Amino acid sequence: MRNLPDPERAKPCVLVIDDDEAVAWAIAGRLGKDFHVVGLSDPAQAVQRACAEKPGLILCDINMPGMQGDDVAFALSQDPRTADVPLIYLTALVGPEDDPELEGVFGDYATISKSATTEQLREAVAAALGLSSNEED
Template sequence: MPLRALPDPEKAKPCVLVIDDDEAVAWAIASRLGRDFRVVGLTEPQQAVARACEENPGVILCDIHMPGMQGDEVAFALSQEPRTARIPLVYLTALVAPDEVPDLEGVFGEYPTVSKMASPEDLREIVTMILGIAPDAAN
């Protein structure tokens, strides 16, 4: 009788899909979120809906300004697909420093915004809050 494959521990971690035309941003976010999250980077915003359906992320972090497809267009495309419409989306921006993000409240509709330069603590805080995870449970 063949052995059953063990579940992949990486797949058990909450998934964060990062959509940014700069691959280094996904790597930076992955390093800031630590080992408790499975961060998937996507540099082609046109593939956002298909990749979100495939990965089933708990939250999507999406750049605002990208060539070819802007963040609001990605958000709209995700909202039109029943399988991705309910996935929380947070805009990423390099336009402001982390302490200026509160000034953006409401600027991009209902979507919260986080600075690409956010500290590991601030980034983990927003992701765990959106995922509904107790802050100390993701450490």
Template sequence: MPALPDPQKAKPCVLVIDDDEAVGWAIARRLGSDFRVVAVGDPAVAVTVALQERPGIILCDINMPRMQGDEVAFALSQDPGTADIPLVYLTALVSPEEAPELAGVFGDHPAISKSASTEELREVITYFLGVED
């Protein structure tokens, strides 16, 4: 008998790149069962994981050791397999109210505060995925 498809793989994938493992866990819990969250703690493997997982959106920390968020964004933009994946920066540097002030600061990529509400996080993700929440 052939194996049944994995229902997890049918969910939209959100790739979280953050050196703090707890951030990936927290986002996975906050997004509930509607999304498949893949967390990466080492930004140097982000392109490889993105090529394997084919996320619909990438949430990337800005301030990480060894490789900053803008370096990750640049590396992703250089690979044809990942260049078109929307990237949103995650930051603890500003409050949710201040996050809109970062528009344009990091190139074309928007930013969202790590302390944004679950509703705000879901709105950003569903917007870039083009799905209704």
């Protein structure tokens, strides 16, 4: 008898890069129903981990010690295996009400507040993955 596919692996993968592991856990809790969330607290391993996990989307903190979010985004863009993976900056520098004002501030990357509602976060992730977010909870 064949093994059944892992339901977690069937969900779109979202790689969360944040030096605070609690952030990845919180996002996994908020998105886990619809997405397979993988956390990474060492931004220097972003390219290697993205190649291993093959995420559909990367959520990346902006302000991290050692390697800033723009350094991570640049490194990912330089590797052909990760260059086409959409990235959204994740930040605590602003509140969710400021999100629309951030368009273009961090280059071509979308930005979402860490304090965005679960609905706002889901919508941003679904949109970046090209999925419909019309599902009822």
